[in-house]
Amino acid sequence: MLVALIMALVVVGSLVFHFLSPWRPTQIASNWGFIDDTLSLTFIVTTIGFVAVILFMSYCLYRFRHQSGRRSTYEPENRRLELLLGGITTLAVILLLAPGLSVWGSFITPPEGAMEVEAVGAQWSWSFRLPGADNQFGATDVRFIDAANALGVNPADPKGRDDLIISNGELHLPEGKPVKVLLRSIDVLHDFYVPELRAKMDLVPGMETYFWFTPTKTGQFEILCVAYCGIGHAQMRGALFIDSESDYRNWLAAQKSFAQLRKAEAF
Template sequence: MMVALVMALVVVASLLFHFLSPWRPTPIASNWGFIDDTLALTFIVTTFGFVAVVLFMSYCLYRFRHQPGRRSTYEPENRRLELLLGGITTLAVILLLAPGLAVWGRFITPPEGAMEVEAVGAQWSWSFRLPGADNKFGATDVRFIDANNVLGVSPADPRGRDDVIVANGELHLPEGRPIKVLLRSIDVLHDFYVPQIRAKMDLVPGMETYFWFTPTKTGQFDILCVAYCGVGHPQMRGALIIDSENDFRNWLAAQQTFAQMKKAEAY
């Protein structure tokens, strides 16, 4: 009897904690409200499942508790019950997976003409690269990485000469323009995450991953690494600054290109 009561109280306490909790998602600063909608649907489906299962167990503990003279009966199978439970489970799984797959498909399908930017993770800092006037990135190779070429841009590729290199962990982007973020790691597994953008993607050594978003609010947001990448992992932070179009152009004009960095190195 006591166990059944405690289980029912756990359900009530869990629901109260969820609805009365002051902790809520950060305000959305991109077009990915679809991700919040999918998470909300997940909460709804799993909440119904949690409440139904725990209350049913609580009911069974009370209803079929031991009483003197009561005997149990053995029922090897119940086809009707199995079909009902199987159907409910199948429907719940579809409700959980289908919206997520649809949103994921959109998340990795950037629109035509999206602005490209590269984010590179290394223990334990973020660096960035934007294409220059030719709107093309130069080739990269880890063999070219050194103190003066942190991204490993190939000196032999003319497309990389006008690439804009940002090595201070501060990335500026324009408001209202679709952005395709190319992700690359030069050592271990990292994960690019900006909570307000609802954007999260692994950086896998040896391959390039990507996603896209459209910034909808100006301001400064933290770029976090949320894959444990060594002892300096908690300090691996960057800054994403969303500017107006004019402010972004002014910032971009003040950045050094790869060719300028190599020229300064020569002197």
């Protein structure tokens, strides 16, 4: 009896904590409202399952508690009950997975004409690269990485000479334009995450990954690494600035190209 009551109180306490908790998602600043919708649906489905299972167990503990003179019966199977539970479980799994698959399909399909920016993770900092006037990235290779070429841009590739290199961990993007973020890791597994964007992706050594989003709100947002990448993981942070078009153009004009940085290093 006491255990049944405690389990029922756990359900009530969990629901009260959820609805009164001050911890909520940050205000969204991108087009990925579908992520929030999918998360809300997941909460609804799992909450229904949690409440139903725990209250059913509580009921069973009370209803079938030991009483003098009462004898149990052996029922190895109940086809009707099995079909009911199997059907409910199948429906719950479909409700959980189908929206996620739909959102994932959109998540990995950037729109035509999306601007590209490269984010490079290394223990324990963020660097960025934007294409220059030719709107094309130059080739990269880990063999070219050194103190003067942290991103490994191929010096012999003419497409890379006008690439803009940002090594201070601050990335600026214009509001309202879709952006495809290309991700590269120099050393170990990292993960690019800005909570307000509702978008994240792993940076896997030896391959290029990507995701896309459209900024919908100007401001400054923190870039985090959310894959444990070593002792300095907690300090691996950057800053994302979403600017108006004019502010973005002013910032872009102040950045230096790969060729300019190499020329400065030569002196």
